[in-house]
Amino acid sequence: MNTKVCVVGLGYIGLPTSIMMASHGVNVVGVDYNKALVDKLNSGHMTFKEKGIDDIFFDAISKGIKFSHEGVSADIYIVAVPTPYNKLSKKIDPSYVINAVKDVMSVCSKGAIIVIESTISPSTMDKYIRPVIEKNGFVIGKDIHIAHAPERIIPGNMVYELQHNSRTIGVDEPYIGEKIKEIYSSFCQNEIVITDIKTAEMTKVVENTFRDINIAFANELAKICRQDNMNVYEIIKIANKHPRVNILQPGPGVGGHCISVDPWFLVGDYPNLALLTHEARKINDSMPEFVLERISCIMEERGITDVSRVGLYGLTYKEDVDDVRESPTLQLLENMKKHLASGVKVFDPMVANKNIVPNMIYDFDEFLDSIDILVVMVAHSHLKKNINKIKDKIIFDTRNVFELNKNVYKL
Numbered sequence: 341m342n343t344k345v346c347v348v349g350l351g352y353i354g355l356p357t358s359i360m361m362a363s364h365g366v367n368v369v370g371v372d373y374n375k376a377l378v379d380k381l382n383s384g385h386m387t388f389k390e391k392g393i394d395d396i397f398f399d400a401i402s403k404g405i406k407f408s409h410e411g412v413s414a415d416i417y418i419v420a421v422p423t424p425y426n427k428l429s430k431k432i433d434p435s436y437v438i439n440a441v442k443d444v445m446s447v448c449s450k451g452a453i454i455v456i457e458s459t460i461s462p463s464t465m466d467k468y469i470r471p472v473i474e475k476n477g478f479v480i481g482k483d484i485h486i487a488h489a490p491e492r493i494i495p496g497n498m499v500y501e502l503q504h505n506s507r508t509i510g511v512d513e514p515y516i517g518e519k520i521k522e523i524y525s526s527f528c529q530n531e532i533v534i535t536d537i538k539t540a541e542m543t544k545v546v547e548n549t550f551r552d553i554n555i556a557f558a559n560e561l562a563k564i565c566r567q568d569n570m571n572v573y574e575i576i577k578i579a580n581k582h583p584r585v586n587i588l589q590p591g592p593g594v595g596g597h598c599i600s601v602d603p604w605f606l607v608g609d610y611p612n613l614a615l616l617t618h619e620a621r622k623i624n625d626s627m628p629e630f631v632l633e634r635i636s637c638i639m640e641e642r643g644i645t646d647v648s649r650v651g652l653y654g655l656t657y658k659e660d661v662d663d664v665r666e667s668p669t670l671q672l673l674e675n676m677k678k679h680l681a682s683g684v685k686v687f688d689p690m691v692a693n694k695n696i697v698p699n700m701i702y703d704f705d706e707f708l709d710s711i712d713i714l715v716v717m718v719a720h721s722h723l724k725k726n727i728n729k730i731k732d733k734i735i736f737d738t739r740n741v742f743e744l745n746k747n748v749y750k751l
């Protein structure tokens with residue numbers, strides 16, 4: 341393929357996208373302003389763990405992908421930089437996307453296409469991106485074309501989902517959509533829908549909001565059932581036998597860069613309308629505190645007074661990934677700090693950096709020896725493989741991995 345693609349931002353989304361494209365024959369340069377990250381990639385090392393990704397990475401290298409920390413000239417730019425929310429206003433913080441677009445404008449040629457793959461709230465393109473481009477003297481639709489092509493992949497199954505998920509491309513002009521579709525079609529085997537930009541923006545945010553609200557319902561049920569001594573898991577199991585009911589599982593909270601962030605965009609932009617969305621966010625954000633209360637009750641019931649004998653298993657926001665952003669365990673540790681409870685032990689086999697939080701223990705056996713209560717915050721495969729080692733512990737199982745018995749407590 342002659343088209344040259346530059347992927348801007350080589351994190352959890354930009355890197356898999358760039359190597360997947362390159363391994364399917366697209367001429368790709370990956371750019372990230374983090375020089376250490378680019379150096380690591382150029383020395384032949386992946387920057388995070390993910391099932392099946394190493395093979396794609398080495399294949400992409402053998403097919404000529406380049407990594408650079410400086411901007412390059414290309415035909416199509418795919419921008420995959422962070423889009424956090426402002427903690428006060430709850431609105432999107434578009435600064436990374438704006439800066440990335442400015443960087444692209446300083447190197448691109450006339451006719452380039454800028455695809456924003458980062459998740460953005462509805463009208464972000466109109467409110468922030470179009471004005472920045474026009475202010476730089478470019479005519480949109482002539483000098484530069486813009487598009488929004490949000491990503492749906494789930495960490496833990498990225499390689500499969502990149503190839504098998506349906507995609508959406510939002511554009512002003514359908515023929516630009518077709519050009520972008522050609523690039524994604526190199527690896528995407530599912531339907532690629534072309535629509536307008538605002539529809540694409542809203543669709544992505546709606547998808548994550550739907551997930552958040554459904555998780556919140558399960559979490560609310562867990563709290564109700566706890567108060568009146570009902571088994572939430574059994575109730576959900578039976579209710580789900582109804583042909584039109586599909587309740588999700590409760591858990592210790594919602595983390596990561598998507599579900600715990602994107603619904604806030606709607607709350608920030610539509611405060612008088614996104615009421616259910618706001619409640620769902622509040623319920624999910626309250627779960628780490630609920631877990632903390634349960635730990636305290638279990639300690640009391642078992643006569644354990646020393647919080648340093650409590651061990652949290654799992655620091656990441658979900659199983660079998662190494663991403664700790666916004667994780668329920670981090671939120672729980674924050675809450676503990678507020679309650680002046682310190683010394684709790686933490687273990688996570690997926691996290692290489694053992695200095696993220698205090699009292700992280702590297703060795704699983706040492707971790708188990710140092711605790712009386714094991715709190716399962718994340719159900720990594722590692723835990724399931726080591727079930728024999730923890731049989732004799734008091735377990736607080738927030739992920740419903742273990743059978744209920746006198747030593748196993750649930751949410």
Ligand SMILES: NC(=O)c1ccc[n+]([C@@H]2O[C@H](COP(=O)([O-])OP(=O)(O)OC[C@H]3O[C@@H](n4cnc5c(N)ncnc54)[C@H](O)[C@@H]3O)[C@@H](O)[C@H]2O)c1
Pocket residue numbers: 348349350351352353354371372373374377420421422423436439440443457458459460491492493494495597598
């Ligand atoms: N992580 C997910 O599971 C997921 C899933 C779907 C969508 N998204 C969305 O994708 C976007 C990216 O998320 P992520 O998880 O990959 O973020 P990330 O933090 O892992 O990676 C972003 C990368 O962009 C780089 N960067 C920032 N500004 C730059 C610039 N101006 N020039 C060059 N590099 C720059 C950073 O150094 C970083 O390496 C976000 O909008 C996110 O909401 C994420």
